[in-house]
Amino acid sequence: MTYCICLIQENQIPDSSLGKLEVGIREIVSKNQLNNLSDLKWIVIPEGQGWTAAKPSTSSVVTLYTPSIEQSVRVDVLNSICDLWTKTTSCHINEIIASVVPVN
Amino acid sequence: MPLYLCSSPSGSIPQNLKQKISQAITDVHCNVTGAPSTFVHVFFFEEDKLQVLQNLWGGVSSGAQYQLFGNIRSGRTEETKSTLVNGMCQAVADVLDVELDNVAMATKDIEAKWVMEGGDLLPEPGEEAAWLERHYKKMEALSNQ
Numbered sequence: 001m002t003y004c005i006c007l008i009q010e011n012q013i014p015d016s017s018l019g020k021l022e023v024g025i026r027e028i029v030s031k032n033q034l035n036n037l038s039d040l041k042w043i044v045i046p047e048g049q050g051w052t053a054a055k056p057s058t059s060s061v062v063t064l065y066t067p068s069i070e071q072s073v074r075v076d077v078l079n080s081i082c083d084l085w086t087k088t089t090s091c092h093i094n095e096i097i098a099s100v101v102p103v104n
Numbered sequence: 105m106p107l108y109l110c111s112s113p114s115g116s117i118p119q120n121l122k123q124k125i126s127q128a129i130t131d132v133h134c135n136v137t138g139a140p141s142t143f144v145h146v147f148f149f150e151e152d153k154l155q156v157l158q159n160l161w162g163g164v165s166s167g168a169q170y171q172l173f174g175n176i177r178s179g180r181t182e183e184t185k186s187t188l189v190n191g192m193c194q195a196v197a198d199v200l201d202v203e204l205d206n207v208a209m210a211t212k213d214i215e216a217k218w219v220m221e222g223g224d225l226l227p228e229p230g231e232e233a234a235w236l237e238r239h240y241k242k243m244e245a246l247s248n249q
Contacts, residue, residue, distance in 0.1 A: 007147065048119055049148040051126035053141040061107060061145065071217060078220035094243075097105065097145070099219040 001103055002029055003039040007061040010047045013089050018042060024084040025064070032077050034066045060085060061097045074100045105219050105226055106133060106176040107145045108192075113169060114150045121199055122148055128195035129172070136187050137180065139232050143221065166208035170196060178213035179229040185211055 004025055013021070022040055029037045050057035062081055069077075078098045085096040108129050117125070126146040133144050164171040172192055176185075193207040200206075216226040223242070227235035 045147050048122065051123065051130075051146040053144060054123065054127040054130045054146075057145060057147070059145060074218065075220075075225065078225070079223075082220055082223055093223040093246075094142075094221075097107075097219065097221045099105070099214065101214065101218055 002035045002037050002064070002066045003041075004029075004037060004062065004064045005041045005043065006063075007043045007045055007050075009045050009050050009057055009059070012058055012091075013060070017088050020088050021084065024088065025062075025081070028077055028080045028084065029064070029066075031080075032069075032073055034064075034069065034077070058091070059095050059097055060089075060091065062099070064098070064100045065103045066100055068102045069100070105143060105145075105214060105216075105221060106139075106174055107147065108133075109173045109175075110146065110148045110196075111151050111164075111171045111173070112148070116169065117148070117200065124199045125196055128199055129192055132188065132191040132195050136184060136191060137229065139229075140236060143226075143232075164208045164210045168206055168208035170200065170202070170207045172196065172207070172209040174209065174211040175214050176211050177216045177219075177226060177229055179216070180213070 006021070025040060026037050029035070045057070048056070050059070052059050062085070064077065064081070066077075077100050081098040082093060082096050085091055085098075086093055110125065110129075129146050130141050130144040133139060134141050164173055174188070174192075176188070180188075189209045189211065193204060193209050197204045197207045216228050219226045222239050224235065224239055
């Protein structure tokens with residue numbers, strides 16, 4: 001089973017981009033043969049609730065849970081998520097934290 | 105990474121204290137681990153969001169009013185983790201001016217090689233300085249393009 005949780009800061013990503021990001025994540029999952037993406041949850045951190053280095057956070061945290069995969073595949077997936085985020089949202093590369101975690 | 109999630113009853117933490125709590129958590133993390141503050145993320149949630157966060161929230165087996173959960177890089181010793189937990193619970197209790205037993209905390213280890221931040225896989229604990237040097241050079245090169 002593969003699923004994804006995306007924590008994003010309120011007002012950081014336009015609603016119009018969320019659909020593109022979801023399509024992009026589904027494509028990354030499919031391209032890397034990580035099974036079907038069964039669920040993708042968006043969790044919006046309200047303004048004033050997210051902090052990075054004790055300053056208001058502009059970071060997105062994307063966690064993709066996948067079956068066990070080779071590290072080389074994981075790195076490809078992580079790079080793809082970071083590329084997707086920076087190209088779709090115009091965020092800085094430092095504003096996307098991606099993780100690919102094996103499902104227990 | 106680390107990502108610290110803070111859960112509390114709705115409306116129980118005044119907004120002006122959230123920055124202080126995030127600073128306290130960041131300070132404890134950096135002082136104990138030597139990691140740079142730019143790695144430290146602190147997100148606040150009210151308790152009704154915990155169900156949604158079930159997969160990120162490893163759970164704190166406590167009925168404490170204020171709960172912290174840290175996704176931290178693996179490789180820390182049990183002693184270090186204990187120092188983190190005790191230090192953060194005390195720091196949060198101090199900011200909120202509540203008894204220590206109102207604050208509980210748990211941590212979950214995440215492999216550094218599972219996480220990418222700033223476009224690079226995270227360093228193993230203790231290798232942050234070299235990682236940051238490489239990262240800053242990369243950022244500088246990117247900004248000069």
